[in-house]
Amino acid sequence: MKAARPNLSELARHLGVSIATASNALSGKGRLSPELAQRIRETANQMGYVPSQAGRALRTGRSGVLGLVLPDIGNPLYPEIAQEIERVATGAGYGVLIANSRDDISAQDKAIFQLVERGVDGIVIVPRRGTKVPETRCPIAIIDTPKTPRNTVSGDHFDGGAQVARHLTALGHTRILLIGDDPSSNVQNTRINGMRSELSDAQTVETIWIVEIEAKHGKGCALDLAAWRARGFTAFACVSDPHALRALTELQSAGIAIPAEATVTGFDNLQWSSFISPPLTTVKMNMPEIARLAIDALVTAIKDRDASDDTPSPPVTARKASVPMELVIRRSSGPAPEAQP
Amino acid sequence: MKAARPNLSELARHLGVSIATASNALSGKGRLSPELAQRIRETANQMGYVPSQAGRALRTGRSGVLGLVLPDIGNPLYPEIAQEIERVATGAGYGVLIANSRDDISAQDKAIFQLVERGVDGIVIVPRRGTKVPETRCPIAIIDTPKTPRNTVSGDHFDGGAQVARHLTALGHTRILLIGDDPSSNVQNTRINGMRSELSDAQTVETIWIVEIEAKHGKGCALDLAAWRARGFTAFACVSDPHALRALTELQSAGIAIPAEATVTGFDNLQWSSFISPPLTTVKMNMPEIARLAIDALVTAIKDRDASDDTPSPPVTARKASVPMELVIRRSSGPAPEAQP
DNA sequence: TAGATATGCTTAAACGTTTAAGCAGCAGTG
């Protein structure tokens, strides 16, 4: 018994037409009578014909697959990107091959090379902080920050920071602690700069970087936020939700009430941020839009590349390089307390 | 200027040998002299020869790609699975194509079909709760719970629960609240059952399901844990870290000190669980091992399938169906308080 | 020394698709 999937020639033989005619009917390309085309499509369906990607890829030189390189899939920041990229790519008829650069600086280049080797038509990459993305003949869309060289599209991290700062200012906070993780991250720096840009000289603003503190006191150490609170700092603006979570629980554990005695804000609107107590004020990226722009740009670049066959693919540019972010105000932020304790 | 990647025939012509010889040299299969083989490999390297996956796939019928179907990539539980699957698959020479079943019950089947259509050699699936995985000619490895039909490998959720229960008992807790999200989840039920199995009749044990509470009071509503605490419940054992986080912050917000006045435990050891205050006591899955067993089993099934060409692929079974979990004791769990407040 | 066997390579076919080119038949044109 042969129940194996039929191929084009079996389908054609079954119908008594040539292979080319069958192919044309299914792709709607050549010249043939509407009736025959219709009949071919119907029997194709009925016979359960599924075109072989391998055959098609070999002939057309296109695999219909995009690569996605993420610095660290385990990091809660990236799954949402992956999710949206997958959604949009699937909608555009592409599959998504994932690769992990494992936060290893050389692994990123290796991951890209492996994807190219697998024959992907294009690559979306969220670069590891502070690395150069190699030039290839394969189009690469980069999602980082507007200032990153060859960046394709990204959230407007700067304006996101500005929105947080305005929110804190409106709440009357005058002594504000900015909490970042790693100063070598483009994204984090842009967010911090955005916040600073909207804070006036009348306000006191300090920045701490978690990696620096952990370098001294070990991973997962306390950030000593209660001491900052004692010095009159009432707002703790973090560069990402996990850090906000760390700050929030540390303050709560120290008996400091949120938001009555201190305000905490984050970035990225991670799934759990609305379920904790108090729910976290944060900034939400428009991921669906970012993914759409990135994939659109990439697909366009792939189509264009056929025409000119020059070796290095030019930078992939989107119709819009920067997508607005949205401040989501929840209960972890509140008016600055009147008196310092 | 043609800098396009050379193919086998160009490489062969350059060396003055036949295509078959070049192929044999690179794959190490046919009969040929070691010297020539060496020379071919060297010039291949030097010319930057990269074999075409499309050509190879067409000839061998194998794409070298596995599919990975996850219920919801945005859910913090799955990235770690994805990460490990990707790592192990890459090590075994496979690429990983991701698909999202979007927690949509029909999308899962569609995702599987699309992957098969793309020509994947096998599929790893973490099934959406309570769904049947369709039978295909393409081998499918399932990661869920030991009792799930056709399950390939999974963590020993039952024993994980048992470990939590023993830990709580050892700490002297007598009134324990089990917090689950959705009773239709195999994984969550097994964890709950595991916990109950090690709690004696002398202890008071209740279970609440978040979806049921939210159905009444809306998404993100309070779980009223302070009231449970007032009724003398001192331990809150959650079925996953995000729920533990929700419980922990809710209790802290209500002014209940962790772990002095209440103990909270989770499952899954998510990245942030060690950075919050207090760090979360949780149960860690051995994901690297689970991924290894799943991919091993899948790859074996793929190799075996060639021999017998019967239509539905038999269930993929691993050498070990269940992988032990490890209790990670941190500071969110402590001795039961002496007196009830 | 004849025959068998092993060695080192080549020839050629096959995988399933797309697509340029070709070829009848037929309608319209001058």
Place this chain on the structure above:
DNA sequence: CACTGCTGCTTAAACGTTTAAGCATATCTA
């Protein structure tokens, strides 16, 4: 009626790889 052009289909080549089969030449065996 000869010529052109369109329509509807077929023929055949090509994409790049793997691999079975073939074929000399060299080595061993009796």
